[in-house]
Amino acid sequence: MPVGGLTGPLALLMPGQSAQYQGMGTGLYRDVPAFAGVMDEVFLLMGPAGDELRSDWLAPSPRVPIDHADRSQPLLFAIDYALGRLLMDGGLRPSVLLGHSIGELAAATLAGIFDLASAVRIVQHRVGQFATVPAGGMAAVAASQAQVQPHLRSGVDIGAVNAPRQTVIAGAVEPLRTTLDALRRAGYTWASVPSTVPFHSELLRPVAVAAGPLLASLPARPPQIPLVSGYTAGYLTDAEARDPGYWASHPVHPVLFWPALTTLAGAGPQLLVECGPGIGLTTLARRLPQVRSGHTEVLALLGPPTDPSREAGQLAAAAARLGMSPP
Structure with a gap:
């Protein structure tokens, strides 16, 4: 073809x-x-x-x-x-x-x-x-899975590995917020994924x-x-x-x-x-x-x-x- x-x-x-x-x-x-x-x-x-x-x-x-x-x-x-x-x-x-x-x-x-x-x-x-399912969300982090993992709070999981430095996390509203705050303090950037369900x-x-x-x-x-x-x-x-x-x-x-x-x-x-x-x-x-x-x-x-x-x-x-x- x-x-x-x-x-x-x-x-x-x-x-x-x-x-x-x-x-x-x-x-x-x-x-x-x-x-x-x-x-x-x-x-x-x-x-x-x-x-x-x-x-x-x-x-x-x-x-x-x-x-x-x-x-x-x-x-x-x-x-x-x-x-x-x-x-x-x-x-x-x-x-x-x-x-x-x-x-x-x-x-x-x-x-x-x-x-x-x-x-x-x-x-x-x-x-x-x-x-x-409890209300939650997802976010794409500009980091590898290994870099993200130590910052995850209880109730937040790795949702997807989309690229070597693009890892999606998912969880309930409050644990996700505290995880994202921790990632920001560690120098990582992230963007919200359009979803009200914490898929994966x-x-x-x-x-x-x-x-x-x-x-x-x-x-x-x-x-x-x-x-x-x-x-x-x-x-x-x-x-x-x-x-x-x-x-x-x-x-x-x-x-x-x-x-x-x-x-x-x-x-x-x-x-x-x-x-x-x-x-x-x-x-x-x-x-x-x-x-x-x-x-x-x-x-x-x-x-x-x-x-x-x-x-x-x-x-x-x-x-x-x-x-x-x-x-």
Whole structure:
């Protein structure tokens, strides 16, 4: 597949929490019928909640902010999945998938581990459980995991390792505040992650426990497309794909995105395509030695957050670079 002079396999990077922004995907929904059709599949499977979600998502002034987990989580899943389906229905076959947080569930659905109806049930159950979690937040610290760890207060955990010097922490409001104060005094800078839920922390242990019975009842199959796990940083095994405990633990365990991305990049020259809103994952991928040397290329399907009316044009330009007709 020639892209900008590079020939190599296609890897899809599927973003999760913090990639959301107001209006994301709404232009595609209005202007790209194939995208709207897949989104409507997801909304239909959600039942009445899907009707409400779609209506609020498309509203000029949404009732629920996009950063609320009731909006960000199901919409990120749906948009990631719909964009992946567009590529695959257009004839592109990814060689590997890597999702960040909720993005891994979208990747698992594209890989055939879960059917779409089962994946939607998992998303809805998880989101419903977030109301039981104490208020908290997340922050991205410009430091390594080893540098951050000594400053963590009780109730604050490592939520993600996104890059060698980008570590996300998560916890309840007050312990997170005191941890961030300690990090500031130690000379580290940080930025808040848009989330009112402390994803990937022990505070979400009840969410994981509650998901166990549901996941045990759903069929899960070996991946039909290789998937690099954002939680083990290795290729997902058939046993892990079938293990309800693996999927139930996602809200608690840290996302090891950089180690997983390093594993993926080690497979040789390829094209890393961000299959979801924004450019967060391709921005991280640009730090890879393989990208800096020009042996691996990156492409974001939608580019930076923009006016929704421009989304169809951005997607068409990306499709052209991928050698496929505009969706």
